[in-house]
Amino acid sequence: MILDGQSGQAIEEAARTLRAGHLVAFPTETVYGLGANAADDDAVAGIFAAKGRPSDHPLIVHLPAGAGLAQAVERFAQPLPDFAQKLVVAFWPGPLTLIVTRQHGVATAAAGGQDTIGLRCPAHPVAQALLESCAAHGVPGLAGPSANRFGRVSPTTASHVQGEFGDDLLILDGGPCQVGIESTIVDCSRGVPVLLRPGQITRAQVEAACGERLRARQEVGSPDPRASGTLESHYAPSAKVRLMDAKALQTALDVLGADARHIAVWSRAELKSQSGHILRRRMPDDAAAAAQMLFAVLRDFDAQGVKLIWVETPPDDHAWEGVRDRLQRAAA
Structure with a gap:
């Protein structure tokens, strides 16, 4: 069921659906996400089941902008290092995901059981309207991988999502995604910024904003935290x-x-x-x-x-x- 994301009534219906533990697809500036209450492990399990995604492959948690952002970050993450705070100021809301140390006992399913978690504050107005309404209903953030079957091509329109999951899923239509590929992912959990996935925000922009050189994955001795979209084979069409x-x-x-x-x-x-x-x-x-x-x-x-x-x-x-x-x- 596709609803107009510009409608306040549709946003309210989606927020109530998410509060009840169900899934909602929503637009971001990158791709459409398949959302669930990130603080509800049972709801998040529904994402893994719907996508056919391994439960140890972590999800990105989407947070509301504005006055509630700092509180939302504190809900899910331990205090951020200074360079990560600089990236938040420079690029949020926007297509940048930060991998940070997770608060104990919070969003375990969304994190794939890891001690780290991916956080993002999307720039799309429909996504932000939904996140603000969710916060008002006691949903602090949305776990939201791309709204497609696992490993397949990501969706950039509401009709793409409907083609993946049919008419039973509530989908907020926000038009075609403007960026079109998933967010840049920077790991901030190991003391230095490490690029895990490139995106629209470039290396040079990250380095200029945080004042540190962006490391390649091979330069850091400890293993990478698992992160969305970093498997060797991904985003694949049938052809x-x-x-x-x-x-x-x-x-x-x-x-x-x-x-x-x-x-x-x-x-x-x-x-x-x-x-x-x-x-x-x-x-x-x-x-x-x-x-x-x-x-x-x-x-x-x-x-x-x-x-x-x-x-x-x-x-x-x-x-x-x-x-x-x-x-x-x-x-x-």
Whole structure:
């Protein structure tokens, strides 16, 4: 059931549904989330069951902005290190998740049983309206992974979510997601900032905001905390994804010639094919625009029944790091 996220009545109905221990899908600026009361382990178990997600694979907890943010952080996390506080000030609300040390006895299921927990304050107005209404109903935050079956392509519209879970799930429609890929994840639990997942917020922006060098995962001796979206294979459509440079793409199309079938191509380069059966979409030259389109393009190709999706490898620079990460995991 899709409800208009601009409706106060719909927001109130969603908040009551969440307070009762049920699931609600909601929009964020990154992708649509599948939400449950993060403080209710039984409700959170419903997320794992609906997605088919392993219960030890942690979820991100979404928090309300404004005057209640500090209290919400304190509810779920132990005191943040100074560099993490600087990131909160710089990027919340926004597409940044911080992995921090969890308060004992709180949100155990959402944390996947770990001593750390992922926290985010989303910027989408519908998400914030829902979180504020939830707080008024005694729900301090929402555990909210992407609203899709585990390992599949993330949803960026309400109709994507409905296609995954059918009509029984209450879905707040906030329009297409503006960022289009999941949040940047920075681990703040080991004394230094460590990048676990790239996103729209870049390395340079994180370093400038927190005043410290952002470490790569390989630089820190202790094991990474488990975090959302960091499995090698993830974000995968039904069709097989393959990354190639423009020259390799053109060579492959030339070899197949007029016989090419069931193939979709997403590229920045202008490519030629003798086949009239190749589906082609133009990848934007701008990284942010490509990120916004990425999951919708993969879903559209799947819907048209292709067996192979050939994608031109994104440029090797920090602006494209989030797009490159998602495509590499889709191809894995």
